[in-house]
Amino acid sequence: MSRTLYDVAREAGVSTATVSRVVHGQDRVSPATRQRVLEVIEALGYVPDSAAQSMARRRKEVVGLVAIEARSPDTEVEQEGLLFIEEVLRGVESVLSPLGWPVLISVRRTVDGGAVPRQSDGQSHQRQPDNQGDLYQWLRRMAAKVDGLLIAEGFEPTGRLAELAARVPVVLIAGSPGLPQADVVAADNRAGVGDLISHLVERHGLTSFWYVDGPPEAPDARERRAAFDEALARYPGARLAGCSEGRFAALSGQAAVREVLAAAGRPGDLPGALVCANDQMAIGAIRELRSAGVRVPADIAVTGFDDVYLGALLTPPLTTVHQPMRRLGERATSLLLERIAEPGLPRRVERLPTRLVVRESCGCHPGDASPDGSR
Amino acid sequence: MSRTLYDVAREAGVSTATVSRVVHGQDRVSPATRQRVLEVIEALGYVPDSAAQSMARRRKEVVGLVAIEARSPDTEVEQEGLLFIEEVLRGVESVLSPLGWPVLISVRRTVDGGAVPRQSDGQSHQRQPDNQGDLYQWLRRMAAKVDGLLIAEGFEPTGRLAELAARVPVVLIAGSPGLPQADVVAADNRAGVGDLISHLVERHGLTSFWYVDGPPEAPDARERRAAFDEALARYPGARLAGCSEGRFAALSGQAAVREVLAAAGRPGDLPGALVCANDQMAIGAIRELRSAGVRVPADIAVTGFDDVYLGALLTPPLTTVHQPMRRLGERATSLLLERIAEPGLPRRVERLPTRLVVRESCGCHPGDASPDGSR
DNA sequence: CTGTTAGCGCCTTCAC
DNA sequence: GTGAAGGCGCTAACAG
Numbered sequence: 001m002s003r004t005l006y007d008v009a010r011e012a013g014v015s016t017a018t019v020s021r022v023v024h025g026q027d028r029v030s031p032a033t034r035q036r037v038l039e040v041i042e043a044l045g046y047v048p049d050s051a052a053q054s055m056a057r058r059r060k061e062v063v064g065l066v067a068i069e070a071r072s073p074d075t076e077v078e079q080e081g082l083l084f085i086e087e088v089l090r091g092v093e094s095v096l097s098p099l100g101w102p103v104l105i106s107v108r109r110t111v112d113g114g115a116v117p118r119q120s121d122g123q124s125h126q127r128q129p130d131n132q133g134d135l136y137q138w139l140r141r142m143a144a145k146v147d148g149l150l151i152a153e154g155f156e157p158t159g160r161l162a163e164l165a166a167r168v169p170v171v172l173i174a175g176s177p178g179l180p181q182a183d184v185v186a187a188d189n190r191a192g193v194g195d196l197i198s199h200l201v202e203r204h205g206l207t208s209f210w211y212v213d214g215p216p217e218a219p220d221a222r223e224r225r226a227a228f229d230e231a232l233a234r235y236p237g238a239r240l241a242g243c244s245e246g247r248f249a250a251l252s253g254q255a256a257v258r259e260v261l262a263a264a265g266r267p268g269d270l271p272g273a274l275v276c277a278n279d280q281m282a283i284g285a286i287r288e289l290r291s292a293g294v295r296v297p298a299d300i301a302v303t304g305f306d307d308v309y310l311g312a313l314l315t316p317p318l319t320t321v322h323q324p325m326r327r328l329g330e331r332a333t334s335l336l337l338e339r340i341a342e343p344g345l346p347r348r349v350e351r352l353p354t355r356l357v358v359r360e361s362c363g364c365h366p367g368d369a370s371p372d373g374s375r
Numbered sequence: 376m377s378r379t380l381y382d383v384a385r386e387a388g389v390s391t392a393t394v395s396r397v398v399h400g401q402d403r404v405s406p407a408t409r410q411r412v413l414e415v416i417e418a419l420g421y422v423p424d425s426a427a428q429s430m431a432r433r434r435k436e437v438v439g440l441v442a443i444e445a446r447s448p449d450t451e452v453e454q455e456g457l458l459f460i461e462e463v464l465r466g467v468e469s470v471l472s473p474l475g476w477p478v479l480i481s482v483r484r485t486v487d488g489g490a491v492p493r494q495s496d497g498q499s500h501q502r503q504p505d506n507q508g509d510l511y512q513w514l515r516r517m518a519a520k521v522d523g524l525l526i527a528e529g530f531e532p533t534g535r536l537a538e539l540a541a542r543v544p545v546v547l548i549a550g551s552p553g554l555p556q557a558d559v560v561a562a563d564n565r566a567g568v569g570d571l572i573s574h575l576v577e578r579h580g581l582t583s584f585w586y587v588d589g590p591p592e593a594p595d596a597r598e599r600r601a602a603f604d605e606a607l608a609r610y611p612g613a614r615l616a617g618c619s620e621g622r623f624a625a626l627s628g629q630a631a632v633r634e635v636l637a638a639a640g641r642p643g644d645l646p647g648a649l650v651c652a653n654d655q656m657a658i659g660a661i662r663e664l665r666s667a668g669v670r671v672p673a674d675i676a677v678t679g680f681d682d683v684y685l686g687a688l689l690t691p692p693l694t695t696v697h698q699p700m701r702r703l704g705e706r707a708t709s710l711l712l713e714r715i716a717e718p719g720l721p722r723r724v725e726r727l728p729t730r731l732v733v734r735e736s737c738g739c740h741p742g743d744a745s746p747d748g749s750r
Numbered sequence: 751c752t753g754t755t756a757g758c759g760c761c762t763t764c765a766c
Numbered sequence: 767g768t769g770a771a772g773g774c775g776c777t778a779a780c781a782g
Contacts (some may be wrong), residue, residue: 002542004758004759004760004761005759005760005761006759014768014769015768015770016759016760016761016769016770017761017768017769017770018761018767018768018769020760020761020762021767021768023760027767028767028768029767029768030767030768031778033767033768044386045538045542047515047516047518047519048519048759049519049758049759049760050516050519050761051426051429051758051759052426052428052430052758052759052760052761052774053759053760053761054426054760055424055430055758055759055760055761055774055775055776056759056760056761056762056773056774057428057760057761057762057774058774060426060761062479062520064477086461087382093480093481093482097481097482097483100513100516102439102479102480102481102517102520103480103481104437104477104478104480105468105477105478105479105480105481106468106472106477106478106609107468107472108472125413127593128595138475140475141425141475143422144422144423144424144425145425145437145477163420167377167420167422234493268767309685313688360466367763379774379775379776380775380776380777381775381776389752389753389755390752390753390754391753391775391777392752392753392754392755392777392778393751393752393753395776395777395778396751396752398776399777403752404752405751405752408751408752414764423775423776424774424775426774426775426776427774427775427776427777428776428777429756429776430758430759430774430775430776430777431775431776431777431778432758432776432777432778433758433777464782472766486751516753547754625770634770654754
């Protein structure tokens with residue numbers, strides 16, 4: 001079946017060392033020998049076994065990308081738009097592909113609203129499929145297969161993560177800079193949310209806000225929430241009408257709207273704006289509001305965060321904060337490669353700028369003048 | 376740094392075999408021993424090295440997904456929608472993730488309009504980055520890292536591919552069933568195109584068609600083209616006004632439109648319909664037509680193939696043929712797993728049904744009665 | 751139940 | 767310029 005270095009060596013009448021040299025284009029081989037070996041390689045269709053290579057040379061030339069994603073299994077908005085992780089993957093791929101390094105990817109999906117299932121104590125029945133196992137176990141197994149790990153979405157900087165980061169180069173994407181061992185690349189959530197709130201207050205005179213939060217485990221969600229509170233505090237007239245805890249999925253947006261509607265006795269009591277921690281939830285919210293007969297933005301403004309492509313196509317088009325997801329992937333990958341090459345590097349944190357994208361769901365009109373809501 | 380089986384064995388005062396047994400949850404270990412070993416494992420933070428495991432047990436528990444994709448690098452429609460390969464990946468992931476198997480993915484992007492770069496003879500400078508190397512070399516290297524390979528888009532069944540398929544389980548996604556060694560999962564292109572043409576002719580009385588073809592290397596493109604010719608032949612009044620060779624990217628659609636416009640002296644001479652081999656090109660075409668002041672569908676009908684989500688959001692919404700991309704990925708992965716488990720399996724070819732999706736770019740109106748164009 | 755012992759396929763000094 | 771030989775870390779018989 002699959003040919004080995006030995007087969008080639010024997011066939012070419014040389015030693016395995018020589019074949020190895022030829023395979024790696026090294027110098028000290030006579031042209032004649034090289035030629036002969038190459039012919040045999042071609043004839044036999046020899047391809048070095050990557051596992052053996054990794055083992056002998058102690059590296060795998062593969063980076064891993066893992067993510068936890070909350071999306072509803074089917075019939076959902078999240079099926080349709082281009083989401084966070086896909087965009088990040090594109091960025092990752094674009095820097096790896098010129099090197100010929102593939103990406104090992106594994107995504108854990110959680111059902112909207114549910115938490116990641118855990119085992120009380122993972123050890124029995126180890127033959128069970130991995131999804132039954134512990135989250136951290138899954139991470140470790142991924143880590144064991146790669147030279148470095150990109151971790152996106154939904155991880156908090158626990159001690160276990162730190163432990164992992166101590167063993168293998170790790171870069172957190174959109175994570176919070178909590179670990180001393182792991183680099184971080186994230187969007188500037190604070191500035192983004194700040195710009196957004198400024199816009200809503202200063203431009204639209206809104207004062208009553210309902211916040212739709214992301215899952216508490218997501219550092220991104222926490223940062224945005226904190227930035228929101230902080231921004232609100234800057235405006236004495238502004239107040240928090242209420243808030244819902246979502247899970248970054250469209251369904252959460254819909255659920256939040258039901259809460260909002262229930263909280264407001266009469267339609268007139270609606271908060272001025274529904275500020276969602278990401279676009280998916282905003283999309284779900286708009287959908288739900290419309291089907292409840294509430295007009296957006298006339299009755300209530302709705303905003304998102306991320307700037308998923310789909311948002312521009314909604315009715316009304318979604319006002320949101322642009323996050324450079326593609327670039328997050330690119331930068332994270334670059335940092336990871338650097339760290340793989342030089343593990344001793346000091347920890348780095350990179351904040352990528354966000355940009356307020358004013359469309360219509362906040363109450364602006366297409367023709368409005370400069371949407372300058374930046375500070 | 377990273378602990379080995381030996382470290383654990385020594386520390387626990389047992390043999391490596393015992394540790395291995397514990398790690399794999401095997402039976403013949405006394406509870407006491409097991410307990411002790413587990414404690415040591417935990418204390419040392421031991422994680423088995425995957426390369427060593429793959430090597431010893433002769434399998435990697437990873438499947439690969441490779442694709443060649445034609446898309447323009449930036450500022451393009453293809454950045455925005457959820458495209459073929461992303462959808463396929465979701466399907467793949469969804470069947471692998473319960474098993475805990477990750478996916479190794481590598482995509483070769485080609486610039487729109489350009490062919491895949493090749494080397495006359497790949498052997499010098501082996502240290503060069505992979506993207507300089509030969510396409511087939513890239514495939515082989517991917518194959519060396521996985522237990523089985525999913526190959527999507529843009530590959531024709533050459534002898535070299537056959538050679539590869541003989542060494543490692545391969546499933547072709549949306550490929551043509553040309554190889555005796557590789558399974559194939561593909562959409563029923565023939566029926567899809569047939570339905571579409573029937574609709575255009577019977578419902579809209581169109582008789583003059585311009586076809587925008589995909590790249591000749593893509594089996595999918597060839598099948599659709601053949602089906603198109605065949606369908607046209609069924610209608611005596613219908614004729615081919617012209618055709619363009621595209622590369623499945625939006626830019627190709629735009630280019631095709633310029634050809635069409637040039638070919639038609641006056642606006643009145645436009646063909647009745649522009650039938651595109653995929654949605655991306657149709658999207659590019661519609662965009663270009665609009666900017667040229669040609670009305671779709673009033674002046675010319677435009678259709679696509681795939682049913683990318685973005686198509687529904689266009690103005691006008693795109694009439695197209697739905698291809699179950701997600702399911703293609705799922706089915707392909709299932710077949711691959713089966714073949715990995717049992718390499719001797721006979722070759723299988725699966726055709727997944729397509730569905731005509733009638734929207735407005737063909738000339739139908741939202742309120743139109745049953746869009747039944749099926750045969 | 752537990753330990754011993756060969757490899758798995760390749761890389762890499764170290765001699766020649 | 768080329769070869770010999772010892773691992774890399776783990777698994778899987780085969781003995782006890």
